[in-house]
Amino acid sequence: MTRSNRILTFLFLLGLALFVWWGDKHSDQFVFLWRVLNFGAIYALAAVGYTVINGITGQFSLGPHGFMLLGGYLTTLFMLPMHQKKVVWLFTPLSWPFNQFTLPYSGFILALIAGGILAVLASLVVGIPALRALRGDYLAIATFGFGEILYVLACNFMGLTNGAMGVKGIPRYTNLAWSVGALAVLTYAAVRLKNSSYGRALRAIREDELAAESMGINVFRHKLLAFMFSAFCAGVAGGLMATLIGTITPDLFRFFMTFYLLMIIVLGGLGSISGAVVAGFIFAAIFEALRFVDTAVVPGMRMVVFAVLLILVMLFFRRGLFGREEFTWDWLWHGAKRAWRWAWAKMS
Template identity: 45%
Template sequence: MKRRDIILTIISIVVLFLFVLYANNNFNPYQNRILNLCAIYVVLGLSMNLINGFTGLFSLGHAGFMAVGAYTTALLTMSESAKMRTFFLEPMMSPLDKITLPFFIALLLGGLLSAFIAFLIGAPTLRLRGDYLAIATLGFSEIIRIIFTNTQTITNGALGLKSIPNNTNLWWSYGTMLFTLLVMIALINSSYGKAFKAIREDEVAAESMGVNLFKHKVMAFVIGAFFAGIGGGLLGNLLGAINPMMFRFILTFNVLLIIVMGGMGSITGTVLSAFVVTSGLEYLRVLDESINLGFVQIEGIPGLRMVVFSALLMIVVIFFRNGLMGTNEFSWDKLFNLFKRRPFSKKGVGQ
């Protein structure tokens, strides 16, 4: 990397730090919540893009890994009194009812447990391909959700968890987002990243060149699940309450929507799409409410924002079939080339 690029990257990180500092002190809780969700969905989108976009595995089990991370982090950060109030039907099993850990350790354990479960799931399922792999991972995700629904003494069953400490703030969200970005960039630009892309393009050719297909598929699957668990933990401690119904297939679909819209196999596209989709859904909420223009009042139509948002997505899919970025990535050279004026040719216009 050029010295200029390193300096500009450091400046960008400092600008992000200053923005988070300003937003944390001046934005209202609603605005901060949207910014938190944007950063969390960047983490979730990058984790899924590693599996689906860069490695070419059609996995639909992301909601299950998020559930593991969210429940683990929540259970380990809740106080003993909060657990007693929450588990009123059946008492929580010992010694989990008396364990309270710092947020960072609980978040890390949530990610590691998600990665471990992904390793167990990946061993039998990653030998499948295409639609069969999608069905298998979706099935395992539903199994995880059903287990959480029926383990009353561990997860409080269908009632879910309440009184979860609101540890997630802008510093945690954007710090985790930045860490995930750096890890993904380093991973994709390494020899492992090249092996992932080779598997995506042609498994037979990759294997003939000496790439261990199963090893690299499991690696991508486990790393993606780890960051999905981290994102789930951040989301659970942001919302303050979770239940198994939150982690249905629709949650996986939302993350899949982000990476498809941004570009399968593009880190930059995932970041842009996460912010566009998350903030766009909130800004379009005004369509569901009455709009007073002063001289006329337009009655809102419930559900109109989803219709408009879906129409915008269709436009993007039609005109950007590979997503907003395709497989392209941001670079400082490309940015500066946009502002450079090309010199006129010495030849005549008609020549």
């Protein structure tokens, strides 16, 4: 990275931090925008992880909704105030140890990380057998089945989840500082991972698994690594989502959540981290903008639009916004130069 690019990155991060600080301070004046940006950051975070396993490593998982569910519930159990715990688990008592304690706001980061770690542990449970034996659509189905099993368990383990009724009154700690902050940290990690020697191994596995193995890459361990990373991102995103909405039910993390994430990474370009981030925000904006269509005009219309959009992108625009490229300052420079030249040629 050249010196000027370093300065640009620094300025960008500074601007972002200022914007986040200002946005959180005036959140009550821009309710809609604030909401879109929070959701956008959370979707983008889960999508960044998702594209690491699906796009970069080429191992098709359909289970991120399950990992989000785990993160969401664990964060909820850590952060829900004691009095609220008593109200929610009225009929079935809350299981130990969560009936003993709750964390103050200062422990929020711990709760989020714990959600991520729980998701990583779950990713080991499903990944160790599945990534060793399965690939392609069979892997997709196995991870999908795992997510559905988690949903059934969440509906039935009343002592931990309060079943299908869900949990209300979760403190709404998530704001732009948390959501954008988590997104920034984990996006940095994902980009570094992709560009490192480990990332080269992951990309080699996507392109030719057999060749990668023949060059001494332990394919299984690297797939597992990517899977764990994606589970961590999903777990943290689930925790942020629960503390943004303030309620959680098993239905919040059903398969449609994975469908959203799939749309985001396909639209952004399978394998592009920048694409996942940009498309995450675009998705959240469209999603929230069409909310009125769903509530006031025709329920379900929003999903019809998204489904048609996904099919159209797959049929006619499979590269997505970024293909497998990443946003860099140089990329921006070249693009700007080309646009300028084009405009100049048009004018003269």
